[in-house]
Amino acid sequence: MSRSLFDDAMQRLNTAMPYTDLDDEIALRVGTPKSCLEVSVPVRRDDGSLTFYRGYRVRHDNTRGPTKGGLRYHPSVTLDEVKSLAFWMTFKCAVVGVPFGGAKGGISVDAKSLSPMELERLSRGFIRQVADFIGPDVDIPAPDMYTNERIMGWMMDEYSTIRRQHVPAVITGKPVSMGGSVGRADATGRGAYYCIRELARKHDQSPSSTRIAIQGFGNAGQHVARLLHKDGYRIVAVSDSQGAVYHPDGFDIPSLIRIKEKTRHVQTVYCDKALCTSTAADQLTNEELLELDVDILIPAALENQITSRNAQNIRARYIVEVANGPITSEADAILNSRNIEVVPDILANAGGVTVSYFEWLQNRSGSYWELQEVHRKLQAIMAREFEYIYDLHHDIKTDMRTAAYVHAIKRLGETMNAKGTSSYFSNGNQR
Numbered sequence: 338m339s340r341s342l343f344d345d346a347m348q349r350l351n352t353a354m355p356y357t358d359l360d361d362e363i364a365l366r367v368g369t370p371k372s373c374l375e376v377s378v379p380v381r382r383d384d385g386s387l388t389f390y391r392g393y394r395v396r397h398d399n400t401r402g403p404t405k406g407g408l409r410y411h412p413s414v415t416l417d418e419v420k421s422l423a424f425w426m427t428f429k430c431a432v433v434g435v436p437f438g439g440a441k442g443g444i445s446v447d448a449k450s451l452s453p454m455e456l457e458r459l460s461r462g463f464i465r466q467v468a469d470f471i472g473p474d475v476d477i478p479a480p481d482m483y484t485n486e487r488i489m490g491w492m493m494d495e496y497s498t499i500r501r502q503h504v505p506a507v508i509t510g511k512p513v514s515m516g517g518s519v520g521r522a523d524a525t526g527r528g529a530y531y532c533i534r535e536l537a538r539k540h541d542q543s544p545s546s547t548r549i550a551i552q553g554f555g556n557a558g559q560h561v562a563r564l565l566h567k568d569g570y571r572i573v574a575v576s577d578s579q580g581a582v583y584h585p586d587g588f589d590i591p592s593l594i595r596i597k598e599k600t601r602h603v604q605t606v607y608c609d610k611a612l613c614t615s616t617a618a619d620q621l622t623n624e625e626l627l628e629l630d631v632d633i634l635i636p637a638a639l640e641n642q643i644t645s646r647n648a649q650n651i652r653a654r655y656i657v658e659v660a661n662g663p664i665t666s667e668a669d670a671i672l673n674s675r676n677i678e679v680v681p682d683i684l685a686n687a688g689g690v691t692v693s694y695f696e697w698l699q700n701r702s703g704s705y706w707e708l709q710e711v712h713r714k715l716q717a718i719m720a721r722e723f724e725y726i727y728d729l730h731h732d733i734k735t736d737m738r739t740a741a742y743v744h745a746i747k748r749l750g751e752t753m754n755a756k757g758t759s760s761y762f763s764n765g766n767q768r
């Protein structure tokens with residue numbers, strides 16, 4: 338039987354535990370989700386028919402605070418996937434030191450097949466089903482794949498209607514006009530960009546000599562591409578669910594974003610006469626993009642993209658995981674043996690949850706920050722944690738992923754130790 342995504346996620350924890358002197362009870366406690374909710378959401382379609390959608394919300398661990406994590410709309414959403422994403426959120430929040438635990442949710446749906454009104458009914462219907470499970474001090478959702486700020490706004494509005502009071506802090510990633518934070522929209526891509534700048538500094542890598550391929554050109558992928566391009570990095574390939582485009586000199590990212598916004602496909606670059614003549618890009622599959630000869634590969638779409646099947650063919654020197662779980666643990670071992678350095682998801686894409694924390698703080702205090710303040714604080718956290726994990730991976734002679742897990746488990750362990758573990762209670766320390 339093949340290993341589940343959750344078993345694969347657990348493998349990372351088991352690899353990291355021996356590098357700590359923490360009680361084994363800590364691994365036991367973070368090895369199982371706190372609670373899993375499965376709901377069925379009825380949606381009246383525009384043609385009058387009724388469709389039921391399966392939705393999930395998993396709270397993995399609340400040791401360090403209320404649980405936090407995105408909501409995904411995708412046909413492949415399953416309980417196993419949501420459990421794994423919730424697990425990663427626990428470690429991600431601990432890596433960046435925000436006072437949250439991990440959660441995740443999702444609905445098994447092809448969001449692109451719904452009309453805007455059907456999407457609104459689905460989003461509000463989901464909140465009605467999970468309203469008793471979430472809250473500003475309990476569990477705080479946010480956007481993820483195929484959800485966006487408008488959907489977060491509908492959800493906050495529905496929750497506030499149910500509670501009969503304005504509750505902006507129940508959800509993050511809202512429109513700024515509904516209590517969202519400035520700087521949240523590009524926070525995931527920006528956090529990854531700060532990591533890449535630190536990585537380049539460590540390896541004396543100049544932007545103009547760095548070729549980058551990005552899989553996934555949505556919220557996270559577009560923003561990291563835009564920021565890197567502005568610094569002079571060469572983005573030579575990007576893709577979406579339909580396929581990839583490649584140009585050895587690098588793309589003009591603002592034009593590509595405009596094309597994607599207008600046509601919804603990056604490969605439309607071929608059909609847009611003006612751009613075809615100026616870029617002459619090659620068309621590739623997503624699989625081919627992953628195996629390009631580049632300096633940095635950025636998976637920014639789905640999990641399980643680099644596996645034991647293709648890890649041997651990866652030619653990038655560095656991989657920066659903007660997506661959650663794009664590399665399996667088996668592929669990790671192959672990449673490590675080939676000295677391909679991986680900046681792990683729980684660090685590289687933690688910019689999103691960090692600015693979500695800023696948004697939650699602003700909602701709770703009722704006082705709102707300037708964009709520069711958001712950027713300055715995000716940059717300080719990402720650079721601090723990157724530096725710590727980078728040094729730790731050298732000190733304990735392991736890969737950056739294991740070092741990031743060690744760092745996170747230690748933070749979780751400190752809180753669990755404060756409450757008492759078996760080594761405390763079994764040593765006669767009852768007073």
Ligand SMILES: NC(=O)c1ccc[n+]([C@@H]2O[C@H](COP(=O)([O-])OP(=O)(O)OC[C@H]3O[C@@H](n4cnc5c(N)ncnc54)[C@H](O)[C@@H]3O)[C@@H](O)[C@H]2O)c1
Binds near residue numbers: 552556576579659
């Ligand atoms: N948005 C956030 O704040 C955030 C935070 C942390 C992590 N992430 C992770 O980043 C990844 C992308 O999230 P997003 O918010 O950018 O989603 P999004 O919905 O905005 O974009 C997803 C992109 O992936 C592409 N895609 C889908 N299936 C694909 C496939 N099989 N091959 C290649 N591309 C494919 C889509 O076409 C789209 O361009 C996810 O793994 C998500 O969990 C997002």
